[in-house]
Amino acid sequence: MKKIIIILICTLSAAFVAEPSFAAQVSAASLPGWQLFMTHPITVTVLLSLASFGLVLQLFSPHFGFGGILSIVALLIFYVVHFIAGFASWLGIIMLLIGVGLVLLEFLLPGGIVGIIGFAAIIVSLISSGANTTHMAYAVLIALIIAVVGMVIMMKFFGKKLNLLNKMVLKDSTDTEHGYVSNLNRTDLLGKVAVTATPLRPSGTAMLGDERIDVVTEGGYIEAHRNVIIIKVEGVRIVVRESENV
Numbered sequence: 534m535k536k537i538i539i540i541l542i543c544t545l546s547a548a549f550v551a552e553p554s555f556a557a558q559v560s561a562a563s564l565p566g567w568q569l570f571m572t573h574p575i576t577v578t579v580l581l582s583l584a585s586f587g588l589v590l591q592l593f594s595p596h597f598g599f600g601g602i603l604s605i606v607a608l609l610i611f612y613v614v615h616f617i618a619g620f621a622s623w624l625g626i627i628m629l630l631i632g633v634g635l636v637l638l639e640f641l642l643p644g645g646i647v648g649i650i651g652f653a654a655i656i657v658s659l660i661s662s663g664a665n666t667t668h669m670a671y672a673v674l675i676a677l678i679i680a681v682v683g684m685v686i687m688m689k690f691f692g693k694k695l696n697l698l699n700k701m702v703l704k705d706s707t708d709t710e711h712g713y714v715s716n717l718n719r720t721d722l723l724g725k726v727a728v729t730a731t732p733l734r735p736s737g738t739a740m741l742g743d744e745r746i747d748v749v750t751e752g753g754y755i756e757a758h759r760n761v762i763i764i765k766v767e768g769v770r771i772v773v774r775e776s777e778n779v
Contacts, residue, residue, distance in 0.1 A: 568614065568617065568618045571610070571614040571618075572614060572615060572618055572620065572663075572664050574665070574668040574671075574672060577611065577663060577668070577669065577672045578671070578672040578675055578676070580607045580608075580610060580611045581607070581611065581659065581672050581673060581675070581676035582675060582676050582679050583603055583604075583607040584603070584604045584607035584608050584611070584676065585604075585676040585677065585679050585680035585683070586600075586603070586604075586679055586680070586683055587599075587600045587601065587602070587603030587604030587605075587607065588600065588601075588604045588680060589680050589683040589684055589687065590603070590683075591604060592684070593687050608629075611659075611662075612625075612626060612629070612662065615662050615663065615664070616662075618664070620662055620663060620664050621662035622661075622662070625658045625659075625661050625662040626658070626662075628654050628655075628657060628658040628661075629654070629655055629658040629659070631651075631654055632650075632651045632652065632653070632654030632655035632656075632658060633651065633655065634651070635647050635648065635650055635651025635654065636648055636651035636652060636655070637651075638651070639651060656673055659672075659673050660673060719766050719769075719771065720766050722741070722746075722763045722766055722771060723763055723764070723765075723766055724762065724763065725741060725762070725763050726760055726761070726762050726763075726776055727739040727740060727741040727746065727748070727760075727761055727762075727763065727773065728740050728758060728759070728760055728761070729748075729755055729756070729757050729758060729759045729761055730745065730757065730758075731757055732754070732755065732756055732757050733748065733749070733750045733754065733755040733761075733773070734754055735749050735750035735751070735752055735753060735754065735755075736748070736749040736750075737749075737755075737757075739761060739773065746771060747769070747771065748761065748763070748771045748772070748773045749770060749771065749772055749773070750772070750773060750774065750775075751764075751772060751774060753775075755773075755775050759775055759776075760775070760776040761773035761774060761775055761776055762774055762775075762776045
């Protein structure tokens with residue numbers, strides 16, 4: 534939640550920090566009709582919303598597919614059109630690539646700082662590449678809201694989990710049903726008689742036939758070479774009591 538708040542703050546701050554390029558100050562009337570349409574605030578908002586929606590779909594998909602393609606195509610159209618119109622620059626595109634790289638690096642170096650810087654770089658890149666920073670700030674904000682709402686719907690209503698994170702988490706079950714045991718439980722030793730090889734104070738070693746085992750008393754002291762009976766087994770903890778039959 535803190536990351537989302539920081540990202541939203543960066544979005545609004547970028548609207549006042551980002552300086553429009555010289556081309557952005559040119560009258561919109563000088564642009565061809567198709568460029569006017571593609572750089573219109575509503576069109577930009579739709580493109581960025583499609584990009585964020587596609588990103589959400591891709592995050593919940595096991596393989597690269599429709600969501601990733603939709604997101605890439607939407608961003609590609611946005612940058613190509615704005616670059617041709619003279620609003621976007623190579624600096625903004627480089628900043629986008631750096632931001633994406635930092636976000637991906639966040640999954641390898643978790644901590645939050647790298648990811649936040651990456652998201653901020655992407656947001657500043659988008660806002661600085663538009664014809665109007667204020668309109669771009671609102672478009673980015675709407676796209677972020679759509680992404681957040683989409684993720685909530687996928688997780689809360691459809692029970693989906695982020696597939697990217699699932700790949701980074703070990704999901705192999707290590708329970709007894711899959712043949713795993715934390716320690717060998719020697720319940721077969723219950724009632725058997727062993728001979729102390731060392732004094733038990735209260736722990737020590739005993740011989741059970743030819744097997745050397747670590748044992749512990751109920752709290753008392755037992756000398757070496759005494760017969761003891763195994764009365765309890767708790768994992769690797771074997772509790773003994775001195776046998777009355779010498």
